[in-house]
Amino acid sequence: MQAKKIVLEATANSRSRTNPESKLAWTSEAFAYTFYQEYTMITFRVGADKTLSKGLYFINWSKTETGQASSTSPTTHYHHPARTLVEVVAAVTNKWAFTCETLGSSAIKGTSTPDIGLSTTNSPFSDVQITFALSAGTNSSITFDPTSLTFGPNDLKKYFRIAVAADYDISTASQQIVTFTDSGTDADVYSMPNSMTFSIAEAAED
């Protein structure tokens, strides 16, 4: 880039429909809307409140440019970006999906499993909470850590573990199925993984 530094600022366009300010949001947590001279690209994300009606909205841009310290270089190299057109689609049920990693090997009695990732492609505007359960019903020897995961605007992947107590009775069931239940503001927009099956094995003896 030609300038030393550029900080962009995004604002709601006043000609947009009624009050999108609080219902339309944008974030650039990785770059803070700042170009340094080594960059030619930064990123940001746009989010819409679940209750925002469909429509076309605009984001206005302004910039603060710091020029190179040179007598032959102009202080301004860039125009701010043209206002950005944002098309908001009204909330769609199960638009995005959460997927759950599977365990590559059995859970071992008396231990916790490795971290199991639960992820989605687009983070919720507000929050989605995912609670774990066993399809066979609560088992006092199997616990989840944490018991639920909450995804916010900056969360795409979070992890949980399953702890299997040493007193688990493997003869009753050597397999268990984890089910996922969602709640929270934006729960409707996300589909849950159907289930996640894992096997349980005795600790090896040597």
Add this chain to the structure above:
Amino acid sequence: MADGNSSYTCSTTNLDTTSLTATARTWNTDTDCTTNNSNRVELDASSTAETLASGLEFTWSISGVGNPEWGWTRTAATSWDFDVSDTDVMGDYHKWSNKFVLSTHDLSDKNVVQKSYDNLNAAYLGFNHQYDLITVNGYDPSDMSNRVKVYAGSYTTDINIEADSDSD
């Protein structure tokens, strides 16, 4: 002018070159020169009538004109000075500041009262300074392509903001 300024500070003096002891004299107190995008700088005329003798040397200084960011290379001509139109020396370029012309306008009659020959020395070439673009998601306002699409209740994935880095 094309350097992005809308006005400059100027000073206007004349000097009686027939006198060895004369000093430059300000004859127009207006120091605010307006400009526009056509590489023209304007100054209001003095409201006091002046009678100028042929020995007077006239100076009009314009302060703060931005340097062009870049220029074309030039090999000095051996035969004559005015070589911007000599394609052997300068190549076949089409953007020139040209030499300066000084003219006086009568605003009420809307005509040019006086105009110098266009042989006043050019300071440099290349007043045109082009800005670079910053685009969001490659969005093109003319056809609204590449607009950002967001589903209520969620955020988009990362959207690129790109800064052009071409130097011309």
